[in-house]
Amino acid sequence: MRTALYDHHVALGGKVVDFHGWDLPLNYGSQIDEHHAVRQSAGMFDVSHMTVVDCRGSEVISYLRKILANDVAKLSPGQAMYSCMLNEQGNVVDDLIAYKIDDQYFRLVVNSATHDKDMAWLMHWSKEFDVAVVEMVKKCIIAIQGPQAITQVTRLLGGESAEKLIALKPFRFFSTEDYFVARTGYTGEQGVEVIAPVMQGKAFWEKLVAAGVQPCGLGARDTLRLEAGLNLYGNDMDETTSPLTSNLAWTIVWDDQRDFVGKEALELERAQGVNAALVGLILQDKGVLRTGQRVVLKDGREGVITSGGFSPTLEKGIALARVSLPLMSASVDIRGVLKPVLVVKPNFVRNGKAVYELLVKEEG
Amino acid sequence: MSTVPDELKFTPSHEWVRIEDDFAIVGITDFAQTLLGELVYVELPDVGDVIAQGESCAVVESVKAASDVYCPLNGQIIEVNEELADQPELVNDDPYSNGWLFKIQMDNPDQVEELLTPEEYQKQVAEEAH
Numbered sequence: 360m361r362t363a364l365y366d367h368h369v370a371l372g373g374k375v376v377d378f379h380g381w382d383l384p385l386n387y388g389s390q391i392d393e394h395h396a397v398r399q400s401a402g403m404f405d406v407s408h409m410t411v412v413d414c415r416g417s418e419v420i421s422y423l424r425k426i427l428a429n430d431v432a433k434l435s436p437g438q439a440m441y442s443c444m445l446n447e448q449g450n451v452v453d454d455l456i457a458y459k460i461d462d463q464y465f466r467l468v469v470n471s472a473t474h475d476k477d478m479a480w481l482m483h484w485s486k487e488f489d490v491a492v493v494e495m496v497k498k499c500i501i502a503i504q505g506p507q508a509i510t511q512v513t514r515l516l517g518g519e520s521a522e523k524l525i526a527l528k529p530f531r532f533f534s535t536e537d538y539f540v541a542r543t544g545y546t547g548e549q550g551v552e553v554i555a556p557v558m559q560g561k562a563f564w565e566k567l568v569a570a571g572v573q574p575c576g577l578g579a580r581d582t583l584r585l586e587a588g589l590n591l592y593g594n595d596m597d598e599t600t601s602p603l604t605s606n607l608a609w610t611i612v613w614d615d616q617r618d619f620v621g622k623e624a625l626e627l628e629r630a631q632g633v634n635a636a637l638v639g640l641i642l643q644d645k646g647v648l649r650t651g652q653r654v655v656l657k658d659g660r661e662g663v664i665t666s667g668g669f670s671p672t673l674e675k676g677i678a679l680a681r682v683s684l685p686l687m688s689a690s691v692d693i694r695g696v697l698k699p700v701l702v703v704k705p706n707f708v709r710n711g712k713a714v715y716e717l718l719v720k721e722e723g
Numbered sequence: 724m725s726t727v728p729d730e731l732k733f734t735p736s737h738e739w740v741r742i743e744d745d746f747a748i749v750g751i752t753d754f755a756q757t758l759l760g761e762l763v764y765v766e767l768p769d770v771g772d773v774i775a776q777g778e779s780c781a782v783v784e785s786v787k788a789a790s791d792v793y794c795p796l797n798g799q800i801i802e803v804n805e806e807l808a809d810q811p812e813l814v815n816d817d818p819y820s821n822g823w824l825f826k827i828q829m830d831n832p833d834q835v836e837e838l839l840t841p842e843e844y845q846k847q848v849a850e851e852a853h
Contacts, residue, residue, distance in 0.1 A: 390786050391761050578760075578786055645808065646764050647784045669763040669786060676764075694782065694789075 362407035363499050363557040364564055371574050379472040381408040383577055390578035394671045397546055397583055398711045401505035402575040403567050408471040409500055411554060412481060415464045416490035423457060423465060426484045426620055428602060430612035434459040439530045439541055442610055443602050444469075444480065445621030449628060451596045451605065453477050456543055458532055466539075468500075468552075470592050484620070499560020503572060504550030504583075506711065512540075512551055515566050524551070538563075545580065547587025547709045585677060586670050588639060588706035594650060595637060595665040595679050603628055604681065606637040606705050635683050637665065638718055639705035640691065642676035644698050653692040654680045654700075664691065672708045679705050688721045725753040725848065728819055732795075732835060733844035739819060740795045740838055747796055747835075750823040751783060751814060754848045759785040762811040767803040767825055774798065774827070776834055781824055783814065796834045798827040 361382050368375060373384030383405065386393060396402040414422065423431040429442035439458040443451050453473045458466040469477045478494060485492045503512050513521045516538070523533045524540060529549075532541035539554040555563055568574065581591070588606075590596050596605040603611075603625060611625065642648050648667035655661055662682030670677040678700075682689065690697035702719040727733075732740040737755035741748040756762070764784040774780045774794045781792035803825045807813060814822035829835075839847070 386760075389761060391763075582786070646766070647789065649789065669784075671763075 360408070362405055363497075363561060364405045364407060367561070367564055367568075368405065368574075371568070373574070373576060376577070378408070378577055381471065383408060384574070386576040386578045387574050390576065390582070391671045393573055393575035393579035394582050396573035397505045397548055397575060397579065398672055398708070399506070400573070401503060401507040401511050401550075402573040402579065403564070404502040404504070404575050404580055405564070406500045406502050406552070407498060407560070410469045410471055410474050410477060411495040411498060411500070412467045412469065412478070413464070413493050413495060414467060414481075414485075414490055415493075416488065417463060418488040419463055419465055419490045422485060422488040422490045424617055424619065425488075426481070427455075427457065428611045428619055428621065428625075429457075430614065430617065431457055431459060431465065432617075433612070436461050437531055437533060439532055439543060443596075443607060444477075445602070445619070445625070446598060447621060447624065448598075449601045449603075449621040449624030450598050451592070451600060451602060451607075452480055452598060454590065454592055454596070454607075456541075458541065460534075472593060495554075497557055498554055499557055499564070500552060500554050501560065501564055501567070502544055502546075502550065502552045503567065504544045504546040504548045506549060508548070508550040508572075511567070511570055511572055512553070515563070515570060516540075527551075545587070545589055546583040547589070547706075548583075549710070582668055582671060585666055585668050585679070586672055586708035588679070588704070590637070590679070591666055595681075600681070601625060601628055603633045604635040604637060633684070635662075635681055636686065637679055637681050637705060638686065639703040639707060639715060640664070640678040640680050640689065640700040641673070641703060641707070641715065642678075642691065642698060642700050646676050646693060646698065648676040648678035648691060648693075648700075650678075652678075654682055655690050655692060655697055656682060657687045657689070662689075670707060672711070673713055677707055686719050688719050725757055726819075727752070727754075727841050727845045727848065729841050731819070731841065732838035733841065734793065734795045734838060735847060736793045738792060738795050740835075741823075742835055745832070746801060746826050746828045747798070748823050748826050749792075749795060750818055751792060752844070752848075753818045754851075755790075756815050756818045756822070759783060759790055760787045761785055762814050765807040765811045765814065765824070767807065768800045770800050770803060772800045774800065783811075792824060794827070795838060796827060797830040799830075800825055801828050802826040
């Protein structure tokens with residue numbers, strides 16, 4: 360499948376690869392330059408492949424309070440939140456952002472790689488509620504991210520929209536006739552994600568190119584989210600892991616009055632004691648950490664890297680890894696050699712700066 | 724289209740070899756570096772290591788993946804490119820010159836005859852590119 364911006368990617372020299380059935384640019388020349396553009400000025404991503412689902416009906420709030428582990432009851436119109444959607448085992452079906460338009464209308468943006476099972480899951484649960492679940496198929500989604508992203512987009516929107524955007528706080532959004540503009544993203548920088556009809560989306564992309572915003576591919580998107588310590592569904596969590604072992608306990612709202620899918624299993628897990636954690640690792644020697652590498656704790660217990668890579672900002676190998684508790688100093692098996700790593704909170708870079716905090720004082 | 728210099732020899736695993744008297748300089752080809760993408764780390768052998776033809780003796784790691792470098796000839800490592808420790812991107816920018824990996828003292832110069840000629844390597848690349 361191709362997004363509406365496919366020809367634009369090719370014209371810009373994008374190296375197109377297959378990404379879960381979508382032809383998307385891996386980079387437009389240099390993944391590292393694209394990464395730095397987002398950390399230092401502004402970059403943009405075509406994320407039109409992501410699944411947008413509009414949920415409308417008199418019981419939409421009850422519906423979402425049932426299927427999301429976070430609680431939409433705390434949202435006002437114009438607010439958004441991150442949540443996991445869990446199965447009955449308390450494990451993650453997918454992660455998403457829910458946008459509250461009004462009491463009877465919410466928009467969800469879920470992953471593209473999990474499109475079919477997400478749609479089936481959403482439809483399945485909708486049968487119990489007065490809610491209509493409709494996928495928005497034809498659209499452009501453009502993420503503009505970086506310290507200059509909001510200034511750039513403000514300039515291009517102009518008029519009343521510009522004023523709204525300047526005043527917009529993180530995880531808030533507004534709509535105009537053509538654009539749905541949200542202060543959300545997947546990079547650890549300031550920025551927005553814009554949903555627009557195909558024609559308007561293409562025109563907006565062209566304006567962004569003309570304004571000098573750096574087009575960025577999937578490669579930079581992955582290193583930016585990894586530096587920001589943001590989970591990738593399918594790597595760092597899936598239908599066999601719970602949010603409690605995925606650094607996502609903060610996204611669960613435990614409310615005695617509310618029952619949600621997976622709650623019982625999570626309560627049991629919590630009562631028995633959570634036995635693993637998703638942590639950040641920083642390689643002390645030069646080199647790169649890779650997904651799937653073995654993590655060895657000081658007492659011999661083993662864990663695994665769920666997402667590894669090279670951080671262009673820190674110029675070090677970094678990773679997210681799932682390890683059993685208690686935490687202690689650790690090493691990673693790189694081609695048969697145990698290399699010491701720092702064990703840190705999984706948040707390496709925010710707003711262009713190193714922000715990591717040690718979870719274990721001594722080195723591996 | 725990647726370049727294949729006339730004066731070099733090649734391996735099917737995308738190493739290039741420059742023969743100098745009794746030693747050889749080794750690197751990875753332009754085709755290989757293009758395929759790998761931007762390099763962020765190069766692990767080189769130690770000077771003094773004795774290595775057999777076909778043995779993995781270095782690793783090049785790009786933003787995408789790690790890839791072994793196989794020794795084209797039997798011999799002993801006499802020098803490695805220290806600049807790659809801080810500038811692995813030299814392999815991308817200049818694979819046949821500043822991006823060289825190591826120099827090896829040849830044990831058996833007859834092995835040079837087993838290496839691919841530029842024409843042979845060009846043919847292989849053309850096939851792999853499809």
